[in-house]
Amino acid sequence: MSTSLAVTVGQASSAGRKPRNQDFHGLRRAQGTALQSKGIALAIADGISSSDVSHIASETAVSGFLEDYYCTSDAWSVCNAAQRVIAAINSWLYAQTRQSQYREDADRGYVCTFSAIVFKAASAYLFHVGDARIYRLRDQALERLTEDHRVQMSRYESYLARALGINNQVEIDYQRLALDVGDVFILATDGVYEYMDDATLIDTIAVHEHDLDTAAARIVDMAYEHGSHDNLTVQIVRVDSLDAQDPDDIAGRLTELAFPPALEARMTFEGYDIVRALNISGRSHVFLARDGDSGEPVALKIPASDLKADPVLLERFLLEEWIARRIDSPYVLKASPPRRKPAHVYVAMEYVEGQTLTQWMVDHPKPDMASVRPIVEQIGKGVLAFHRQEMIHQDLRPDNILIDTLGTVKIIDFGAVEVAGIRESAGRHGSDDVLGTSQYAAPEYFIGGQGTTRSDVYSLGVITYQMLTGQLPYGPNVSRARSSADLNRLSYPSAITCNADVPAWVDGALRKALHPNPIQRYAEVAEFVYDLRHPRGELVADHRLPLIDRDPNRFWKGLSALLGLAVAGLLVYIANI
Known part of the structure; x- marks a missing residue:
């Protein structure tokens, strides 16, 4: 029986001996699919005492984080989503100070410390700036998880080295921790932890384990009684159960849905009238169908019968629809x-x-650059839409690219897409196999590497090269690679040797996009697409390099052949003396 993520939380805050409470804290418990895709978040902030407006900074930081984090894409990883939100809050606070009377003195501006935890699936994600602290209590042992970003000038003087609002850019400490049921996390400002020892914290939580609000209030009271002169805030979180489901409960849907029957023309299936088959492959069968209510045509896709006994591939199949609903691109x-x-x-x-695109290449065996560029640019824009959602397509190939009657390109298959937000939630979608098609898959996949945006750049480079030359750049040699040494032996064959009309700078762009080492490739697909239309000197200059620099393998093979001929000629000469 599957369980959902659940936590018990206790919180308390007090101004203490100060006239105003500059601390702020908050909690957001998501429900339904949001619980699975975004998790449970809580945050704490502490305004600096030298500022009269830092309480505004604290409230803005916590409230803004708990609101905006849940507005980010479901496909984004927790790390990416949270760090983007925190960076935006920091920029806003910094801008407020720069526009205020405190612009020349940041210590009096909109500045605060900030620490947060996001609980998702079976992990805790920690984000920390400043000198509030996060602890974990496990097996009656208290572990401090954060470092204070404070510089001690003397026994009595110190200053914050990092906080929100001090600078336009902020460095955020980040950790991801595996959770166990029963783990307790404590977030506290310095007004609390400087006046409480570990044993007292542990004992207080143990005594009030069934009422963590009382435990938090008692910790605040004891810190005050022990002489704290600062604001006091503490949050206590106990993990009661962990999530055993994927976002949108794809695995759960599989237990509720029947495997579809074989479909044929003129059948009615799930309210759709089947018209004809569009594509039959080993992984799926696609049919043109009409909605029985609206009459609108749809492409109806069912899994191939071979997938019936493979729950991992069936989950991937259902994931395609989840992905399609989160990508908004023409x-x-x-x-x-x-x-x-x-x-x-x-x-x-x-x-x-x-x-x-496969059929298009058959119909256009020798296209010019003016025909190729618009297609590659549209594919690039589609791929960029995936990358913006922290998704890697992993299976770009001509069969997965459709060109409609108006010339608009559509990427049509998402069966191999990797989603960062799902990868961190559950490991079931991971695979050691190369999910894409070997002729177009990036070399790093074959030596056990993980796909990145650069991997999709490589695949787009292969497609572009094939459109211009009718050939694959490395043939089957890429799929045979099993080590970095094998990849280093791959030699780029100039597209110009197959198509003299390819400009030198376009060939240079292809060389870079198709580099066996991903670090040497374009980092973003937009850079590659830009260079296909805008000549760059360094790409052209590559063609003027000596052969030994451009293609060492070809140079040494040629030199060996010449030496072999020379030796053979010398032997003939000696024999005739």
Whole structure:
């Protein structure tokens, strides 16, 4: 039986001996699918005493984080989403100070410390700036998880080295920790932890384990009684259960849905009238169908029968629809609006009349650059839409690219897409296998490397090279690589040798996009697409390098051949003396 993430929280805060409480804290418990995709978040902030407006900074930081984090994409990782939100809050606070009377003295401006935890699935994600602290209590042992960003000038004088609002840029400490049921996390400002010893904290939580609000209030009271002169805030969180489900409960849906029957023309299935088959592969069967209620055409996709006994691949199949609903791009196929509760495993996508890029290349065996560029640019924009959502496509190939009757490109298959937010929630979608098609997959996949945006750049480079030359740049040699040494032996064959009309600077861009070492490739697909239209001197200069620098393997092979001929000639000469 699956369980959901659940925590018990206790919180308390007091101004203490100060006239105003400059601390702020908060908690947000997400419900439903948001609990699975975004988790439970809590945060604490401490305004600096030298500022009359730091209480505004503290409240803004905590409230803004708890609001904006849940507005980020479900596909983003916790790390990416939280750090972007914190960075935006920091920039806003810094701007407020710069526009205020305190612009020449940041210590009197909108400045505060900030610490937060996001609990998601079976992990805790910690974010920390300043000198509030986060502890973990496990097996009656208290472990401090954060470092104080405070510089001690003397026994009585110190200053914050890092805080929100001090500078336009902020460095955020980040950790990800595996959770166990029963773990207790404590967030506290310096007004509390400087006046409490570990044993007292542990004992107080143990005594009030069934009422953590009382435990938090008692810790605040004891810190005050022990002489604290600062504001006092503490949050206590106990992990009661962990999430055993994926976002949107894809695995759960599989237990509720029946495997679909074999479909044929003129059948009715789930309220759709089947018209004809569009594509049959070893992984899926795609049919043109019409919605029985609206009459609208859809591309109805069901898993191939071989997937029936493979729950991992079935989860990936259902994940395609989840992905399609989160990508908003005219160059990516959209999911059809849900109209009925499904009873079988299937996916309904928009129907696009057109041809695959594979067929386009058959029809245009020798296209010019003016025809190739618009197609590559549109594919690049579609890929960029995935990357903005922290998704790696991993299976870019001509069969997965559709060109409609107006010339608009659509990326149509998401079966191999890796989603950062899902990868961190559960490991079931991971795989040691190369999920894409070997001829177009980046070399790092074959030596056990993880896909990145640069991997998709490589695949787009292969497609572009094939469109211009009719050939694959490395043939089957990439899929045979099993080590970095094998990759280093791969030699880029100039596209110009196959198509003399390819400009030298375009060939230079292809060389960079197709480099076997991902570090040497373009970091972003937009850079590659830009260089296909805008000549750059360094890309052209590469063609003027000596052969030994441009293609060492070719140089040494040629030199060996010449030496061999020389030796053979010398032997003939000696024999004739």
